[in-house]
Amino acid sequence: MKQFMVGLILFTMQYTVNAGDTLQSIAEQYCQGDDPRQIAEFREGIRELNYEVIGESDVWAGLVLEINRWK
Template structure:
């Protein structure tokens, strides 16, 4: 799924929104999964409004 970052979003808040687990470790792993999938776009930085990237499905 493609996601467009909103003005108040952070990578953490996006992971919290789309991760179906509620454990903080699961959310952290999901966040880093998003980063890995989109490393060419996000790199080591945070996200900014208007950025577009893919969100992997929770497994």
């Protein structure tokens, strides 16, 4: 039996919010799954990573967010 090791690397990207964007729409665009629970968790991960800037509010055009992704 062959065993393979799969390695994932976490990297942080920057995303500039466009007019009409919401945390939900950004999460839907960048989440690697399509399960609504995964997307909700990804959305809250974006909020947590950028909490000092956005707190509990939504995003606004021109804001630069950090988004963590696995590759």
